Amino acid sequence: MIKSNNFCIVLSSPSGAGKTTISKKLLKIDKFISLSVSCTTRPKRKGEIHKKDYLFLSDKEFSNLIKKNKFLEYAEVFGFKYGTLKKTIITFFEKNKDVLFDIDWQGFQQLKQSKMDVVGIFILPPSKKELVNRLKTRGRDTNTEMKKRMNLVQNEISHFPEYDYVVINKDINICVKQIKNIIESERLKRPRLNNLTNFVDKFRS
DSSP, X not given: OOOOSOOEEEXXXXXXXXXXXXXXXXXXXXXXXXXXXXXXXXOXXXXXXXXXXXXXXXXXXXXXXXXXXOEEEEEXXXXXEEEEEHHHHHHHHHTTOEEEEEOOHHHHHHHXXXXXXXXEEEEEOSOHXXXXXXXXXXXXXXHHHHHHHHHHHHHHHTTGXXXXXXXXXXXXXXXXXXXXXXXXXXXXXXXXXXXXXXXHHHHHO
């Protein structure tokens, strides 16, 4: 376990429910959050930048990191591996930053098992029909990939009870505001407040 007063914020959702867009908006409005950039073995998509969107690795490089126990969590999705390096989180915590994760339920479970201080937020789409429309609109997936994603939706959604919070992304701005409020509330929990004991002692002296 990495000791810190900061914590991990996990956003999970079925593909197309908006977690990546929400993550970007949160990073713009909260200077105390940094995004965990995951490693992946999947090919780079058009417009993606190494070390900004992902750390793109070969299967051999990823496997070597697993053997060296360098990952805090990792999982396989659609035949490609994704993972979070321990050193990434340590660096952000040293800068007094909370760390935002855009990962699936498998990654969330592993983070919880690692004894990290984790707040899990599951994002639901307003309906199955709307989810399909969003996936079609973004135009990133082939018909085959679309079918795979939709086949996984039910399984992904079945894990929402494992999370601390659930929000429905009907309106992106309202959803971002709700998640921002959750984060602010979590920061005010007593165990996370720095030097609270010293502050209270001043009133007793």
